[in-house]
Amino acid sequence: MITALNHLVDIVEENLTGGSGVTGFDVTDVARTLGTTEYHLRRMFSSLAGMPLSEYVRRRRMSVAAADVVRGEQDLLSIAVRHGYGSTEAFGRAFRAVHGVSPGEVRRDGGPLRTQPQLRFRLSVEGSERMDxxxxxxxxxxxxxxxxxVPLIHQGVNPHIQQHLASLPPQEHVRLKGLAETEPAGLLAVSADLDPDRAEGSELTYLHGVAVLATTTPPEDLDVIEVPAGRWAVFRVAGPYPQELQKAWAATATEWFPSNPWRLRPGPEIVAVLERADDFSTATCELWLPIEPS
Structure with missing residues (x-):
């Protein structure tokens, strides 16, 4: 996976100018060439780089464009077109979003600039903590x-999910738990329809519920997510909540997937809370991730 990500970074560099679209190249084709899937490639990139692929491309493109602006050898429209933008206005908005100033200000003053270095992924020795x-x-x-x-929030408690849970009467949790029929066991926190890049603030479908058999017809007042047959990696986590769970989620990308012959496949990501303190400060959970052979 490390080799595939570094190939991806090289392809980004080759397509920073003259491309169209967010990346300037077809990520699906690149993933196929690298022997993986776009879904898995984007997820591993965002987890290890700390930013979505699309954001990295935008920052790199504007870093290279800034050098053209400072040199002053071309007019701004020519620079905009060279870097995949159809107008100076669109280029200016993207430039300001990265650098915080307009191309005209940089051409006049030489900065300030917020440069994105080219990424290089390296293998480091990790894994001193066993993953159950x-x-x-x-x-x-x-x-x-x-x-x-709800919007995706990477660190800490998600207040939008808290608000959703608080809107449910206490007896509803009891009713839901009584409907559970199969693994994952107990009350579940389900994240579905996730953005492949896992961008902070992107929307997902959060479901508070349980797992039932495919032949079961749930009550009409409940929402339903159909889950096809497949293989899952199940990670058991215990400790401060949600910190330990979020650490485990990150470790699946940085440690588990790079050292095991599996990759993510599209599907919901499920947290089963098996035990918890009354104030939910600590919990024992299972994290279910849909996988397939890599």
Missing amino acids: TRIVDHPAFRLTGHAAR
């Missing part, structure tokens, strides 16, 4: 409960 994992082949099932669209 099992691989599960699971038949098709349904997730049912109460769903809401």
